[in-house]
Amino acid sequence: MLSVKPDFYDNFKCIADKCRHSCCVAWEIDIDEDSLRRFMAVEGEFGEYMRRNIELEPSPHFVLADEERCPFLQDNGLCKMILTLGEDSICHICREHPRFYNELPGRIEAGLGLCCEEAARLLLEGREHLSLVTDGVDEGVEDELLELRDEIFAILREDDLSFTARMEKALDIFGMEPLDLDVEAIKELYLGLERLDEDWTKKLNTLAPVELEPALSKMRYLRLAEYFIYRHFASAPDEYEAALRLQFAFLSTRLICAMDMLTDDNEATRLYSSEIEYSDENVDKILDYIDEKNSLT
Numbered sequence: 001m002l003s004v005k006p007d008f009y010d011n012f013k014c015i016a017d018k019c020r021h022s023c024c025v026a027w028e029i030d031i032d033e034d035s036l037r038r039f040m041a042v043e044g045e046f047g048e049y050m051r052r053n054i055e056l057e058p059s060p061h062f063v064l065a066d067e068e069r070c071p072f073l074q075d076n077g078l079c080k081m082i083l084t085l086g087e088d089s090i091c092h093i094c095r096e097h098p099r100f101y102n103e104l105p106g107r108i109e110a111g112l113g114l115c116c117e118e119a120a121r122l123l124l125e126g127r128e129h130l131s132l133v134t135d136g137v138d139e140g141v142e143d144e145l146l147e148l149r150d151e152i153f154a155i156l157r158e159d160d161l162s163f164t165a166r167m168e169k170a171l172d173i174f175g176m177e178p179l180d181l182d183v184e185a186i187k188e189l190y191l192g193l194e195r196l197d198e199d200w201t202k203k204l205n206t207l208a209p210v211e212l213e214p215a216l217s218k219m220r221y222l223r224l225a226e227y228f229i230y231r232h233f234a235s236a237p238d239e240y241e242a243a244l245r246l247q248f249a250f251l252s253t254r255l256i257c258a259m260d261m262l263t264d265d266n267e268a269t270r271l272y273s274s275e276i277e278y279s280d281e282n283v284d285k286i287l288d289y290i291d292e293k294n295s296l297t
């Protein structure tokens with residue numbers, strides 16, 4: 001079995017108190033069975049504090065404190081549980097976030113979700129195309145979607161072409177053309193999805209027609225498109241769905257580029273990831289929109 005990870009994976013370290021958008025705020029944190037057993041056995045005052053802040057129904061989770069903060073998140077941004085019981089004490093979800101794993105034929109692919117500002121920084125600041133680091137035994141399992149993904153990655157590396165030309169060439173493999181960036185229709189679609197953060201709504205409302213090239217051909221957007229393709233393409237159930245996900249990767253990258261050009265806080269990638277990528281329902285609705293547009297061409 002091969003394990004695969006993107007080039008920036010091993011450089012990740014949670015920036016804890018330096019993080020401006022901590023994942024310990026606004027997310028209800030579920031507690032896995034093993035951790036719950038350990039938490040229930042912690043003695044003394046801290047054990048009592050832990051148990052006061054755990055609710056067992058509908059499934060075990062920490063009770064959020066004021067301003068939806070994790071009850072262990074201190075004002076200085078550090079985790080009281082880590083400081084008291086050590087790094088190994090935290091539950092599975094806290095240990096793993098923002099990592100994700102895709103099980104594919106003959107391999108497990110790991111990655112870092114861009115809803116984490118540090119993961120997004122590491123991806124976007126890379127100076128070379130996204131490369132994949134492999135480890136383990138290659139069992140020679142063949143997979144059509146992984147082969148197609150390699151073909152797409154090779155096209156994205158053709159640095160003598162603009163991003164737009166590379167996108168057209170990659171979509172042509174599936175007989176598709178890039179989606180028309182009809183700003184009003186895109187705004188209506190995204191504003192109609194579930195939204196969590198006011199800043200995301202503001203960001204969507206800034207969208208306006210804008211010439212994306214040459215900014216879109218910068219390495220940060222190539223790496224972003226490569227990341228979306230790495231995360232979403234090869235786990236599709238069939239080739240058509242994979243092609244829709246390729247369109248999704250390019251649409252997402254172009255929208256983020258437009259938002260970056262129209263505002264100057266560089267927050268679009270993190271917000272896009274947490275509002276869209278982390279909601280299967282939102283991704284499915286965007287894929288339905290792409291499917292509908294594609295069937296009209």
Ligand code: SF4
Nearest residue numbers: 014015019023116118
């Ligand atoms: S969002 Fe990322 S950097 Fe911030 S606290 Fe969570 S894991 Fe750490």
